[in-house]
Amino acid sequence: xxxxxxxxxxxxxxxxxxxxxxxxxxxxxxxxxxxxxxxxxxxxxxxxxxxxxxxxxxxxxxxxxxxxxxxxxxxx
Amino acid sequence: xxxxxxxxxxxxxxxxxxxxxxxxxxxxxxxxxxxxxxxxxxxxxxxxxxxxxxxxxxxxxxxxxxxxxxxxxxxxxxxxxxxxxxxxxxxxxxxxxxxxxxxxxxxxxxxxxxxxxxxxxxxxxxxxxxxxxxxxxxxxxxxxxxxxxxxxxxxxxxxxxxxxxxxxxxxxxxxxxxxxxxxxxxxxxxxxxxxxxxxxxxxxxxxxxxxxxxxxxxxxxxxxxxxxxxxxxxxxxxxxxxxxxxxxxxxxxxxxxxxxxxxxxxxxxxxxxxxxxxxxxxxxxxxxxxxxxxxxxxxxxxxxxxxxxxxxxxxxxxxxxxxxxxxxxxxxxxxxxxxxxxxxxxxxxxxxxxxxxxxxxxxxxxxxxxxxxxxxxxxxxxxxxxxxxxxxxxxxxxxxxx
Numbered sequence: 001x002x003x004x005x006x007x008x009x010x011x012x013x014x015x016x017x018x019x020x021x022x023x024x025x026x027x028x029x030x031x032x033x034x035x036x037x038x039x040x041x042x043x044x045x046x047x048x049x050x051x052x053x054x055x056x057x058x059x060x061x062x063x064x065x066x067x068x069x070x071x072x073x074x075x076x
Numbered sequence: 077x078x079x080x081x082x083x084x085x086x087x088x089x090x091x092x093x094x095x096x097x098x099x100x101x102x103x104x105x106x107x108x109x110x111x112x113x114x115x116x117x118x119x120x121x122x123x124x125x126x127x128x129x130x131x132x133x134x135x136x137x138x139x140x141x142x143x144x145x146x147x148x149x150x151x152x153x154x155x156x157x158x159x160x161x162x163x164x165x166x167x168x169x170x171x172x173x174x175x176x177x178x179x180x181x182x183x184x185x186x187x188x189x190x191x192x193x194x195x196x197x198x199x200x201x202x203x204x205x206x207x208x209x210x211x212x213x214x215x216x217x218x219x220x221x222x223x224x225x226x227x228x229x230x231x232x233x234x235x236x237x238x239x240x241x242x243x244x245x246x247x248x249x250x251x252x253x254x255x256x257x258x259x260x261x262x263x264x265x266x267x268x269x270x271x272x273x274x275x276x277x278x279x280x281x282x283x284x285x286x287x288x289x290x291x292x293x294x295x296x297x298x299x300x301x302x303x304x305x306x307x308x309x310x311x312x313x314x315x316x317x318x319x320x321x322x323x324x325x326x327x328x329x330x331x332x333x334x335x336x337x338x339x340x341x342x343x344x345x346x347x348x349x350x351x352x353x354x355x356x357x358x359x360x361x362x363x364x365x366x367x368x369x370x371x372x373x374x375x376x377x378x379x380x381x382x383x384x385x386x387x388x389x390x391x392x393x394x395x396x397x398x399x400x401x402x403x404x405x406x407x408x409x410x411x412x413x414x415x416x417x418x419x420x421x422x423x424x425x426x427x428x429x430x431x432x433x434x435x436x437x438x439x440x441x442x443x444x445x446x447x448x449x450x451x452x453x454x455x456x457x458x459x460x461x462x463x464x465x466x467x468x469x470x471x472x473x474x475x476x477x478x
Contacts, residue, residue, distance in 0.1 A: 011368070011372060011375070014372075015375060018380055018381065022378070022379075035381075038380075042372065042381065046372060049365060052365055056361055
């Protein structure tokens with residue numbers, strides 16, 4: 001799981017892992033490995049979502065300033 | 077003949093001239109007639125023509141000082157009313173009419189002038205729709221050419237300030253009526269073009285009479301507008317007033333306020349749109365984040381993720397089940413075997429020779445072999461007879477076969 005993996009890719013892999021575990025046909029060692037991966041993925045996805053939400057809140061607050069009016073009358 | 081007064085030609089002409097010029101009836105007269113033999117000398121500015129009707133002709137002249145004030149151009153065949161006086165031009169003895177003012181008979185001179193200029197510029201194609209330039213949507217600088225007094229300038233500034241305060245205004249105060257007005261307006265348009273900073277020009281004035289608005293019908297203004305590389309919005313008078321400037325301009329506004337409205341977009345409407353787009357975007361992102369969160373939560377809530385020991389428990393349960401089955405099966409098998417054993421034991425017992433013996437049967441042996449038949453036995457042979465409780469050795473005395 002690289003930092004460049006997309007949220008969607010990780011979510012898909014997590015789904016895959018859950019399905020495999022639910023089927024119950026995995027050997028014990030694989031089950032352990034899959035569970036570990038699943039936990040890591042869910043943590044990674046959660047963090048990514050949190051970051052996105054934070055960024056959105058920050059941007060919205062920054063752009064909240066209104067547009068000012070510039071007036072200048074020259075004479076010629 | 078000696079008693080007659082003999083005058084010179086010069087004296088005669090002088091006398092007749094004074095007769096004409098001193099007659100009070102002839103010093104301020106209005107004459108109506110048709111123009112013919114019209115000739116304008118462009119160098120001197122004087123106009124020479126004849127006025128005629130069915131009965132006669134009179135030679136006429138209009139000097140430059142009066143001629144330059146004419147709004148329209150006299151033409152042969154035009155019926156005009158002229159104000160002036162008569163006199164005699166001594167040099168050629170010609171009696172002539174000196175016109176000081178001229179009006180078309182019937183239509184006003186302004187109306188005639190309007191039609192003349194309109195016809196001329198139309199023929200040159202200055203009113204063509206294809207010549208008209210588009211007005212920029214978001215001008216950065218607006219040139220306003222109008223009088224610095226009067227309602228027009230106030231109206232224009234207030235509309236611009238309300239609608240689109242971020243545009244700069246280049247204000248060119250001009251004369252909007254009177255003799256010098258046309259030049260003032262035309263020069264302003266040329267000056268703005270020379271500066272090259274404005275994106276659009278609003279040229280106009282408030283309402284007034286035909287005479288008041290006349291400057292905007294003059295050729296000088298029309299040509300300045302036509303030659304302007306910067307788009308011009310013409311805003312002269314009220315909605316019902318149409319001037320030559322209106323026809324040549326890139327856009328005609330019914331009033332100065334309307335011109336300001338046409339020149340700029342409504343900033344508050346634009347701002348509302350921008351805000352609504354922003355809110356729209358936020359709502360969409362919000363939704364997407366919500367969806368993603370939901371998907372993630374659904375996965376995390378699943379039992380396999382919630383209880384880490386779940387599958388281990390499952391394994392253990394499987395193990396337990398196997399254990400139980402294992403024991404149960406084993407016991408079952410033993411029981412089964414036990415039954416079989418008992419069954420076999422009973423069977424064996426039933427078949428056991430000891431039982432038979434106890435019932436009185438005996439087993440005979442000869443030479444260690446069991447005897448099942450009288451054949452093969454001879455008299456005088458020795459056989460053993462096993463009873464339940466012992467063995468007897470016997471000699472064979474007699475054999476009798478059934």
